[in-house]
Amino acid sequence: MAPKCYRVGLLFSTSGPYSVVAQSMLNGALLALEQVNAEPEAGVRLEPVMGDPGGVNAEYARLAREMLNDGIRHVVGCYTSSSRKEVIPFFEKHDALLWYPSHYEGFEASANVVYTGAAPNQHILPLTRYLIEEYGKHAFCVGSNYIWAWENNRILRETLLANDGEVIAERYLPVGETDFDPLIEKIVDARPSFVFNTLIGTSAYHFFRTFRAACEKRGIEQAREIPVASCSLSEPELEEIGPDAVDGHLSSSVYFSTIDSAANARFIEAYRARFPAGPTMSADAEATFIAVRLLSDALRSAGSDAIDPVREAVGGAAITAPQGRVSIDRDSRHAYLTPRIGRSNGRARFDIILESSRPVRPDPYLIESAPRYTLVARRPNLRIVS
Amino acid sequence: MNALRLQQNFRGSRAHFVLQDAGASDVLATALKRLGVEVATTSVQTATVSLPELAADRDIVFLDGDVDFSFDPPLFRAGHLPPAPIIGIVGMEAPSRLKGLIHAGATAFLRKPVHTGSVYSALFMGMNGYLRWRDLESRIAARDQRRRGRRSVVKAILLVMDQNGVDDDEAYAVLRRACMKARVSLEDYCESLVGTTQVERIRRLTASAARSGRAK
Numbered sequence A: 001m002a003p004k005c006y007r008v009g010l011l012f013s014t015s016g017p018y019s020v021v022a023q024s025m026l027n028g029a030l031l032a033l034e035q036v037n038a039e040p041e042a043g044v045r046l047e048p049v050m051g052d053p054g055g056v057n058a059e060y061a062r063l064a065r066e067m068l069n070d071g072i073r074h075v076v077g078c079y080t081s082s083s084r085k086e087v088i089p090f091f092e093k094h095d096a097l098l099w100y101p102s103h104y105e106g107f108e109a110s111a112n113v114v115y116t117g118a119a120p121n122q123h124i125l126p127l128t129r130y131l132i133e134e135y136g137k138h139a140f141c142v143g144s145n146y147i148w149a150w151e152n153n154r155i156l157r158e159t160l161l162a163n164d165g166e167v168i169a170e171r172y173l174p175v176g177e178t179d180f181d182p183l184i185e186k187i188v189d190a191r192p193s194f195v196f197n198t199l200i201g202t203s204a205y206h207f208f209r210t211f212r213a214a215c216e217k218r219g220i221e222q223a224r225e226i227p228v229a230s231c232s233l234s235e236p237e238l239e240e241i242g243p244d245a246v247d248g249h250l251s252s253s254v255y256f257s258t259i260d261s262a263a264n265a266r267f268i269e270a271y272r273a274r275f276p277a278g279p280t281m282s283a284d285a286e287a288t289f290i291a292v293r294l295l296s297d298a299l300r301s302a303g304s305d306a307i308d309p310v311r312e313a314v315g316g317a318a319i320t321a322p323q324g325r326v327s328i329d330r331d332s333r334h335a336y337l338t339p340r341i342g343r344s345n346g347r348a349r350f351d352i353i354l355e356s357s358r359p360v361r362p363d364p365y366l367i368e369s370a371p372r373y374t375l376v377a378r379r380p381n382l383r384i385v386s
Numbered sequence B: 001m002n003a004l005r006l007q008q009n010f011r012g013s014r015a016h017f018v019l020q021d022a023g024a025s026d027v028l029a030t031a032l033k034r035l036g037v038e039v040a041t042t043s044v045q046t047a048t049v050s051l052p053e054l055a056a057d058r059d060i061v062f063l064d065g066d067v068d069f070s071f072d073p074p075l076f077r078a079g080h081l082p083p084a085p086i087i088g089i090v091g092m093e094a095p096s097r098l099k100g101l102i103h104a105g106a107t108a109f110l111r112k113p114v115h116t117g118s119v120y121s122a123l124f125m126g127m128n129g130y131l132r133w134r135d136l137e138s139r140i141a142a143r144d145q146r147r148r149g150r151r152s153v154v155k156a157i158l159l160v161m162d163q164n165g166v167d168d169d170e171a172y173a174v175l176r177r178a179c180m181k182a183r184v185s186l187e188d189y190c191e192s193l194v195g196t197t198q199v200e201r202i203r204r205l206t207a208s209a210a211r212s213g214r215a216k
Helices: A019-038 A057-069 A081-093 A124-134 A147-162 A181-190 A201-217 A235-241 A262-274 A283-302 A307-314 B023-034 B095-104 B116-164 B168-182 B186-196 B199-215
Strands: A004-011 A044-051 A074-077 A097-100 A113-115 A138-144 A166-173 A194-198 A228-230 A250-253 A318-321 A324-328 A340-344 A350-355 B014-019 B038-044 B059-064 B086-090 B106-111
Touching: A004 A019, A004 A057, A004 A283, A019 A044, A019 A201, A019 A235, A019 A262, A019 A283, A044 A057, A044 A283, A057 A074, A057 A081, A074 A283, A081 A097, A081 A113, A081 A147, A097 A283, A097 A307, A113 A283, A124 A147, A124 A250, A124 A340, A138 A147, A138 A181, A138 A201, A147 A166, A147 A194, A166 A181, A181 A201, A194 A201, A201 A228, A201 A235, A262 A283, A283 A307, A283 A318, B014 B023, B023 B038, B023 B116, B059 B116, B086 B095, B086 B116, B095 B106, B106 B116, B116 B168, B116 B186, B116 B199, B168 B186
Parallel strands: A004 A044, A004 A074, A074 A097, A097 A113, A138 A166, A138 A194, A194 A228, A228 A250, B014 B038, B014 B059, B059 B086, B086 B106
Antiparallel strands: A250 A340, A318 A324, A340 A350
């Protein structure tokens, strides 16, 4: 029997401020899709329908609406949370499924989304614990001005406060901003234990370069004295930073291309052979690869692309991914993933310095770890009264 | 003054459903389970929630505006802080139903059909609106008590002035030092002082204050 053919929307901004990561995500999707189409045992054929919103939220909405109006029921895509929030109403209205393949800040569990990227308990929490133990409790937060940065900074601040630490300052800049000189002055003067970076795309690459240069000028060994830690930094982005400032940055991620496993070696080899021009493999590319593999498995077991049977099939589904075993939690439709911490080296890759011994259950609402009540910064108990 | 601490994690809380029909309960229960909230009781058309057993820090009531909750004795007293936060479920979006929910003490609303994406916001608003209300009530109660006590303070100042020939500022300072030493509020201290009307006691107090003043 000929395999059933389904159209799958691929919604990635291969142009615009975060095009580098988005291109690697599209590559991950295409790689999985072509593998599925080449495997008779996959039992389905997937036909890609691509859209490039150029990093503009209104374009995400327009393209998603077009795809769904055209009868497509499954779309893999979005990178920023703002773009995801923009399109979710359409998926709910059309009762379609968005396969969202990027790490994000949590506090969402839409019935019309399958989340294959890391939830906050799989990226920011392990990173914060590591930073407190290794570097100290005084953070300077720099981020792009949207929900990813706000929410990660909140989680970091609460964890630091609970450990008698502090966030010295939080600074937000528009996505795409590249003028960092006044901000870097402030960071160097404040001398935090570390900088927590939630800048994305071109802003981040500029920041890494300018910060390293400014520190060098002042005789500060940046990577050792004021390291920059991120939850989003990936290999193609290290290449964008360039050789002068590429090494010594910390990143919390469920996937690094340097993971030593047979599944990852096969993945890297296939990716390189298919996309010799790059960009390099990234965690989000792996999450996208996983999303498409899980989608094809679910379509096969459901025998149709109708939402209810596919949703039913994906709950509890598991695959051996490049990062290790990945399965989908039935309740939240988020993924069990394996947190790791890496430090970038001069070859624009990450040396893995910490790794969870097993996949960690997703906790998008942080019900297992967040304090019941919000913490407020402690003021001295005594004050001078006269 | 301490800043009000907002509740953000609802794990371990218990939900009580008072619903018109079972329709909304599945979606709501699924969404609450993800947030770590257990559904403790579900009553359809009747309100079987036992009010005295509710604890504000543990229980949350989901009250359907389409249920007739004008029970005798009343389930909730209009305008009073309910024993636990109430989230109103709005079916008929009519002023009379909304008014009923407001009178019952609802601090957040969920529209029928219940949408999972709104449940965390409703919990967050409902619980923290309730905490703010409770905080304000307790602060108002404390102020009322102090306001009532001002009469005793004035009387006590006059007593000390009269007995010791000091001016009002000195009399107030004496009383203030004494209440801090006794670790009670100024109002409570003055009330007990005036209540006993022990002139001798006031004299002793002033004498000892004068001695400690000279000793400085």
